[in-house]
Every structure is written in structure tokens, then in C-alpha cells.
Amino acid sequence: MHIQSPKGTRDxxxxxxxLWQWIEHxxxxxxxxxxxxxxxxxxxxxxxxxxxxxxxxxxIVQKEMYTFLDKGDRSITLKPEGTAGAVRALIENKLYAxxxxxxxxxxxxxxxxxxxxxxxxxxxxxxxxxxxxxxKGPTADAEVIMTVLRILNQLGLRNLSVKINSIGxxxxxxxxxxxxxxxxxxxxxxxxxxxxxxxxxxxxxxLDCKEKSCQVxxxxxxxxxxxxxxxxxxxxxxxxxxxxxxxxxISIDPQIVRGLDYYTKTVFEIIMQSPRxxxxxxxxxxxxxxxxxxxxxxxxxxxxxxxxxxxxxxxxNQGIEAPTRExxxxxxxxxxxxxxxxxxxxxxxxxxxxxxxxxxxxNRSLKAQFRYADKxxxxxxxxxxxxxxxxxxxxxxxxKTGDEKEIPLAEAVSTIKAIITQDQ
RNA sequence: GUGGGUGUAGUUCAGUGGUUAGAGCGCCAGAUUGUGGCUCUGGAAGUCGUGGGUUCAACUCCCAUCACCCACCCCA
Numbered sequence: 001m002h003i004q005s006p007k008g009t010r011d012x013x014x015x016x017x018x019l020w021q022w023i024e025h026x027x028x029x030x031x032x033x034x035x036x037x038x039x040x041x042x043x044x045x046x047x048x049x050x051x052x053x054x055x056x057x058x059x060i061v062q063k064e065m066y067t068f069l070d071k072g073d074r075s076i077t078l079k080p081e082g083t084a085g086a087v088r089a090l091i092e093n094k095l096y097a098x099x100x101x102x103x104x105x106x107x108x109x110x111x112x113x114x115x116x117x118x119x120x121x122x123x124x125x126x127x128x129x130x131x132x133x134x135x136k137g138p139t140a141d142a143e144v145i146m147t148v149l150r151i152l153n154q155l156g157l158r159n160l161s162v163k164i165n166s167i168g169x170x171x172x173x174x175x176x177x178x179x180x181x182x183x184x185x186x187x188x189x190x191x192x193x194x195x196x197x198x199x200x201x202x203x204x205x206x207l208d209c210k211e212k213s214c215q216v217x218x219x220x221x222x223x224x225x226x227x228x229x230x231x232x233x234x235x236x237x238x239x240x241x242x243x244x245x246x247x248x249x250i251s252i253d254p255q256i257v258r259g260l261d262y263y264t265k266t267v268f269e270i271i272m273q274s275p276r277x278x279x280x281x282x283x284x285x286x287x288x289x290x291x292x293x294x295x296x297x298x299x300x301x302x303x304x305x306x307x308x309x310x311x312x313x314x315x316x317n318q319g320i321e322a323p324t325r326e327x328x329x330x331x332x333x334x335x336x337x338x339x340x341x342x343x344x345x346x347x348x349x350x351x352x353x354x355x356x357x358x359x360x361x362x363n364r365s366l367k368a369q370f371r372y373a374d375k376x377x378x379x380x381x382x383x384x385x386x387x388x389x390x391x392x393x394x395x396x397x398x399x400k401t402g403d404e405k406e407i408p409l410a411e412a413v414s415t416i417k418a419i420i421t422q423d424q
Numbered sequence: 425g426u427g428g429g430u431g432u433a434g435u436u437c438a439g440u441g442g443u444u445a446g447a448g449c450g451c452c453a454g455a456u457u458g459u460g461g462c463u464c465u466g467g468a469a470g471u472c473g474u475g476g477g478u479u480c481a482a483c484u485c486c487c488a489u490c491a492c493c494c495a496c497c498c499c500a
């Protein structure tokens with residue numbers, strides 16, 4: 001095989017389609033229950049959107065974007081996350097002028113990051129996400145968190161931990177940065193090379209560095225939670241109240257910081273315990289400065305993204321399978337040349353009547369047609385054979401019981417429909 | 425981007441220098457007259473990831489390359 005799918009990409013195969021559709025259905029349903037409407041934005045955007053939105057000090061922008069020049073010398077980037085595009089669309093289409101809040105979700109948005117593929121990490125993956133614009137208070141934060149938890153719950157996932165934190169706002173963060181830098185300065189020589197750079201650019205990110213030496217230092221670092229301004233503190237307290245009121249098992253983790261620059265106040269992650277350690281299933285937070293940063297009005301927002309491939313990994317970890325669905329309800333087997341046209345006609349009539357029907361395309365023996373239908377789990381077989389056709393009838397057989405009935409061909413569609421609905 | 429492992433039928437894998445490369449599962453077909461699941465029998469199917477090199481001879485050794493898996497980094 002010469003041509004392969006590009007590194008870090010996967011095909012969604014027909015046999016997996018029920019699983020994907022089940023997940024998508026659950027997401028749509030829960031988003032709709034919370035009065036969110038779907039948005040679809042382009043797969044690619046001008047690079048500047050992400051440089052300004054996501055932030056040019058972030059790993060995503062610095063080394064993980066699929067960026068190229070198009071034939072008109074425009075710098076184009078394949079979406080590395082979902083929020084920036086939604087915000088751009090909000091501004092460009094002036095959705096901010098509609099009744100507030102503006103609530104939207106995106107479903108299996110393809111997301112691209114140029115990284116080395118690994119367990120649970122692809123170069124193209126898909127995210128479901130929700131964004132709520134225009135709400136200053138913590139009810140919006142609670143709403144999006146509650147919705148994603150309901151989705152995961154509906155899918156049957158258990159034992160996921162929800163971590164929340166507040167990383168402050170432009171009012172309180174400078175003083176915290178100062179306090180953090182003062183603390184880190186004393187340990188500067190022990191920091192990893194990368195964190196030495198972070199010290200100047202974004203000291204917050206030292207807190208979630210995975211290097212052991214940095215973790216030790218981070219553990220005793222001053223907590224942002226002690227430096228929140230009154231507004232941020234009230235907001236964070238309010239969010240906790242709203243989540244506690246719904247018995248959400250949250251844990252406050254001052255170490256979570258998020259790798260995107262736009263977050264303010266609330267940040268949160270939902271963590272799965274895979275056999276190989278923990279992995280973020282979902283990440284999100286509040287981004288009160290983002291809409292203005294990208295050129296819109298000063299409008300707050302909060303949202304999250306959740307990776308569908310990782311949901312599937314966790315479903316597998318927990319041994320959860322999608323509800324099975326019938327591929328074909330009735331298979332019309334034909335016998336010999338003379339049976340083919342009646343079988344074809346009956347199949348088409350059944351489809352018109354809204355019944356999932358199929359027939360033999362392979363000119364196989366009756367035995368082989370049965371074997372084939374059995375492998376597909378077809379519950380009903382119709383046999384269009386010479387003897388019956390001469391009598392103007394066909395046989396219908398229920399595979400589970402083996403019961404056979406001879407019915408007039410002229411009334412076959414209505415009779416079959418009646419049998420199927422009766423058995424259900 | 426760095427380091428380690430892997431790459432042989434549709435699939436899971438065996439085969440480590442020597443005739444026509446094997447097995448299980450899957451697929452297709454048959455086991456007397458027009459009927460699935462179980463069993464038995466047979467069949468099809470591989471440019472041994474790709475490209476070079478060493479050798480009388482390479483799936484087997486060497487180099488490169490691509491992809492996958494794993495770790496780091498980071499994250500969904």
C-alpha cells in the first residue's frame with residue numbers, strides 16, 4: 001500500500017459510525033436542553049486570529065500549528081482549538097447585538113495540532129465545545145460545566161474528576177505575577193530551562209510544568225487564590241456554590257493553569273484515569289478579554305472543548321459500548337433468475353415504506369444469502385422463490401424463532417410492516 | 425523536536441541467510457433436491473512497509489526513508 005492517511009490522522013470507519021453517532025446525539029441533546037444552538041466555522045482561519053486569540057507565547061501557537069501560505073500569499077492556519085473561530089464568527093456576524101446571552105456549541109469540530117502522535121493524541125482530532133457570551137457572573141461557568149458533565153454521565157462514564165481553579169484577571173494577575181516571580185527568583189537555578197524562559201513571559205505556566213524539580217518548587221509557590229481581587233474571589237466563590245448546590249464533586253487545584261493565554265478567572269479540566277496515568281478529557285474556562293482582543297465589544301465569555309477521540313478511549317477503558325442498532329430489518333432473498341426482479345421490486349417498495357431493506361447483489365445461493373443476512377444480524381428474511389411466486393406469494397421468516405409464513409406478494413409491504421411493528 | 429520498540433495474507437501473529445513464505449480467526453464455496461447460527465472439507469488471498477546496499481543467494485544482515493506503538497514535551 002503506497003498511499004497512507006497522513007501521520008496522526010485516522011479514518012472514522014463504517015463499523016464505528018454508530019458509536020460516533022451515539023456520542024454526537026448525546027451531545028446535541030444535552031446542548032439543546034441548555035438552549036445552545038450549533039455553530040460551524042471554517043476549518044481554517046487567518047493565522048493572525050490564533051496569534052492574537054490563543055496567544056503567541058503558547059506552545060500551541062509557537063510550535064504546534066498547521067500554518068501555510070495559500071496561493072494568494074495569505075497565512076492560513078488549520079484550527080488548533082475551537083474558541084477563537086467561534087469568537088471571530090460572533091464578532092464578524094455581530095451576534096453580540098442579539099439578545100444576550102449568546103449560546104453556541106460546535107460538534108466534532110476537526111482540530112489540528114502538529115505534534116508527535118501518541119496514546120490519545122493525534123494531529124487531527126475532533127472536539128465538541130460550548131461557548132456562552134455576555135454573562136459576567138458564574139452562572140454561565142456553572143452551566144457549561146454542568147452540561148459537559150451531563151453529557152459524560154449520559155454516556156455512562158463514571159469516576160471522572162473535575163478540577164477547577166481561578167487564575168484571576170488583569171486587575172489581580174500583575175500583583176500575583178510579581179509575588180510568583182519573587183518566589184521563583186529564589187529557586188531560579190533549580191528551574192528547568194524551559195521554565196527559566198517562562199519566568200519572564202508567563203510565570204504562571206511554571207506551575208503546571210511536568211518536570212519533577214519544577215513541581216517541587218511549584219508546590220510551595222504562592223497561590224493565585226490568595227491574590228485574587230475581590231471581584232475574582234467573589235466569582236470563584238459563587239461558582240463553587242453553584243456547583244456544590246448540584247452535588248458536583250469538584251476539587252480545587254491551584255496547579256491547573258491551561259495552555260492558552262485568553263483565560264481569566266475560571267479554568268477547569270475533567271480528568272480521566274487511564275491505565276497509563278491521567279489525561280485531560282475536557283478543558284475550558286472563562287475568557288473575558290478575548291472578544292475585545294479580537295476586535296469585538298468588551299464582552300465576557302466562558303466555554304470548553306472536549307475531545308471525542310478521548311471520550312471514546314475512556315468509554316473503552318470503562319467497557320462501555322454504544323447501543324447496537326439494526327443495519328437491515330428485512331433481507332429479501334431470491335432464488336434463481338426468476339426471483340431477482342420481484343426481490344428487487346419488493347426491496348425498493350419496502351424502502352419507500354420506510355423499512356430498512358436489502359437484497360442480494362452478489363447472485364449468491366439461497367444458503368449464502370441466509371449466511372450473509374445472519375452475519376449482519378438481520379431479524380427478518382423474505383424468500384422470493386419460484387414456487388411461491390407462481391402462487392403470487394412470498395415467505396417471511398423470523399430469524400430468531402425460525403417461524404415462516406407465506407403471504408400474498410401484492411400485500412407484502414403492508415403485511416411485513418405489520419409483522420415488524422407488532423414484534424416491536 | 426528528542427529517545428526506545430515495531431512493520432510478513434483482511435486481521436492477529438509464526439518464520440532469522442538457502443527449493444513453490446505458514447497458522448488461527450475472517451472471507452468465499454461445498455457437505456444430494458429451495459433456508460442462517462454448530463461441525464467437517466476445500467478454495468482465494470502476500471511486490472514480507474518503501475528505496476538502496478552486502479551476498480552465489482535476503483522476509484532474514486546493513487543503511488536510508490515512511491508509518492505505527494511507547495516515553496519526554498504539551499495537551500483534547
